[in-house]
Structure formats: C-alpha cells, structure tokens
Amino acid sequence: MFALVDCNNFYVSCERVFNPACRNKPVVVLSNNDGCIISRSEEAKKLGIKMAEPAFKIKELIEKNKVAVFSSNYALYGNMSERVMNTIATLVKDMEIYSIDEVFLDMKGYANESLSDFAYRIRNRVFQWTGVPVSVGIGSTKTLAKIAAKIAKKNTGVFIFTESEKSDEILNKYPVEDIWGVGRQYAHFLKKFGYDTALKLKNSDDAFMKKYMKIVGLRTVYELRGIPCYKLQTHVPMKENICTARSFGKMTEDFETIAEATANYTATCARKLRKMKACASLITIFLQTNYFREDLGQYNNAKVLHIPVATNATNELIFYALSGLRLIYKKGYLYKKAGVIVSGISSENEQQLSLMGNEAHKTNEKLMKVFDAINEKMGKDKLRFAAQGFDRKWKLRQEKLSPNYTTKWEDILKISL
Numbered sequence: 001m002f003a004l005v006d007c008n009n010f011y012v013s014c015e016r017v018f019n020p021a022c023r024n025k026p027v028v029v030l031s032n033n034d035g036c037i038i039s040r041s042e043e044a045k046k047l048g049i050k051m052a053e054p055a056f057k058i059k060e061l062i063e064k065n066k067v068a069v070f071s072s073n074y075a076l077y078g079n080m081s082e083r084v085m086n087t088i089a090t091l092v093k094d095m096e097i098y099s100i101d102e103v104f105l106d107m108k109g110y111a112n113e114s115l116s117d118f119a120y121r122i123r124n125r126v127f128q129w130t131g132v133p134v135s136v137g138i139g140s141t142k143t144l145a146k147i148a149a150k151i152a153k154k155n156t157g158v159f160i161f162t163e164s165e166k167s168d169e170i171l172n173k174y175p176v177e178d179i180w181g182v183g184r185q186y187a188h189f190l191k192k193f194g195y196d197t198a199l200k201l202k203n204s205d206d207a208f209m210k211k212y213m214k215i216v217g218l219r220t221v222y223e224l225r226g227i228p229c230y231k232l233q234t235h236v237p238m239k240e241n242i243c244t245a246r247s248f249g250k251m252t253e254d255f256e257t258i259a260e261a262t263a264n265y266t267a268t269c270a271r272k273l274r275k276m277k278a279c280a281s282l283i284t285i286f287l288q289t290n291y292f293r294e295d296l297g298q299y300n301n302a303k304v305l306h307i308p309v310a311t312n313a314t315n316e317l318i319f320y321a322l323s324g325l326r327l328i329y330k331k332g333y334l335y336k337k338a339g340v341i342v343s344g345i346s347s348e349n350e351q352q353l354s355l356m357g358n359e360a361h362k363t364n365e366k367l368m369k370v371f372d373a374i375n376e377k378m379g380k381d382k383l384r385f386a387a388q389g390f391d392r393k394w395k396l397r398q399e400k401l402s403p404n405y406t407t408k409w410e411d412i413l414k415i416s417l
C-alpha cells in the first residue's frame, strides 16, 4: 500500500499559520510579480476565484469580499515544507518527497484496520507540530493513492481506497484529466475516444492503450486496476539542470540593472549547486523583451557557455554569466525577463581538473565554504559579490509579501504583553 500526504492549499495554509486573522476567511497567494492566483483557501474557491486567474481581472471581487492577498513567499513555504516533511519522517521510514507539498509513503507492513488510525496520526501530528492541515490518501498504487488524497481533502482528511463496488463508483465520477500522469493533451485525446472517466480508463483495452498511449499510458491503466507499476523513489536522482529566471518588476533597457539581476540569479543557482554537492560545466544566459508588447519591439536571445573546469563557485559562475550577457545584450530594447540555467551537472567529488593548474579552483572552493558558513549564520545574502549590487531595482513586484517568520531573525513574531 502507498499513502500520499498532500498539504491542503499549501501556500495559503503557510500564511495562515502565522496570521490567525486569515483563518476562516478568503485568502489567495499570487505568483511571482504578483501576477496570477496560485493558491486559494476554500472560502476563496467558493467565491468563484479560479486557479491561475490574473489578479487584476478580479480586483473588484477581491475588494468587495475582503479577500486577503499575499505575494508568494518562497522562503517561508520552503521552510514550512521542510518542517512538514521532517515531522512525517518521525513516523515513517520510507518516503518520496514528490513536490513542495506532497510526499508518497510506503505503507507495507500496516494491517488494513490500522492504516486509518495511522493516517490520522500523521495528519494530527503534522497539524500539531507545524500548523499545516494535510490530507492522506491510501491505495494499492501511487495513482490510486493520489485519487484517494483528492477524496480525502473533500471529506474528513483521510481516505483509503480499497477495491470494491464502491471503488468503481468513485472512479466512475473521477474525470480522466485529474488522474496522475494524464496531462491535458492526453486527456483531450482519451476523451475523443470516449475515455472520459477513470473507470473507463481502468476497463479500457490494453492493446489500444499500448498502441496510442505507449507503455506509460498502459502503466496508468494497470495502476488504476491496483497493479503497482511505480515504486517509491527514496533517493532523488541528481537534477539535470537548475534554472533561475524572473520577470523584472519593471521593464528596463539598462545593462547595469540587467547585469545585477543576472548576477543574483546566478548566485541562486550556485547556492543550489553547492547544496546538492554538485558542479556545473555549462551555463546558459537568456534575455527577453515583453512578448505582450509587440509595439515596443521584440528581441530574445540566449547564449550557452562551456565552463572549462566544472564549478559551483558563485564568483566563477557570475564571471561566465556576465560574459554571456554581454554577448547577447542589445541596446534599444526594453527587457522584461532574464534567466540563468546551469547544466552539465555532476557530483562535486568527480571533477575533471584542468591541465593548466587548479590553484584558483581550490581557492574558490575554500572561499565558498567560508561564504556559505557566514551566510548560514548571519542570514541569506549578508555576504555577496559586488556584481549582485544592493538596490535591487530589478526586483520582483511583491507588494503583499509576508515576513520571513521562520528564516530571518528580524522577522520573528514578537508578542507584547
């Protein structure tokens, strides 16, 4: 048996932990640059606010119903996610962290009758220790556990999917596009052939599925039948690339501003590489104008640079990123977005060294150790490279950002008596 623990309306729930005034009220969280709705409380859903809806389009609805609005605060959500996962780890040994707010668990060894008790124990402990409400879905395959979690969310928070007449009834009401692994395109295709519910997919013809949906589609069908095709992935394979890209708060032509933003995105990539104990041998820099503003002229370009000795040192990566940026930057355009991708990722311990001497490389390695130790102690970005600048003119629009309650000493909640 597999369980899926899924945090309810995760970003909204994180905001509510530290802001009790927002409980039992409509709350939404916006995407980067305060663009679209990416998380909604149940109350907000009831008002008819849709996922991915641009915030400006429903401004009136928000004001009229006093909906609490937050910019996305990834420092907070990342840290809360860690707390949720660590809490679950005190109860279960084998887990696969699937996303920021979802984790698969291996439930083998638990008798059916104790499964439900156990699920409630997870739910209660996570809520008590972190303040985040979760739903627990259990099934004989990961696909069924996913479905069970969706049902759990709408009911008491726990649902166990067991094969019975009732289970077919559930699958009969379950839309095909909501099945794990069925993307929007596949859903469109399946519906054309009459497979519009999970039950129809479960009872579909194997040969047809294999022909048109390939082995991956057939696996989904088997999983719906309760035959596990996907195991728990307890160790995560190394990422193939890391991308940091953002839209600027305001469009800009200024090279210095764009360079500063690029240096900061690079610093983020470098920090992630070091956390993974990995190095990159390729770096891509890209620059874009605003594609909604045809009238302002369009120019998009990207440059890939090969790094002679794979590295995770912020200063080295910034050097290459800015060299790349200089090659693609063209004056006379208003730019909207820039980004950095590091790839060719391999483990820190298996680096090919240079024939031309590795002194600089070794020095940077030591430098980064001290750099990370100081920032770990004093706060993110306390120590930074000059290229990263200070005034952050390129910064995202985040007008409704909540404090970093859990990751910044200055932002810790104070209680006055």
Ligand SMILES: [Mg+2]
Binding pocket: 006, 007, 008, 009, 010, 101
């Ligand atoms: Mg969720």
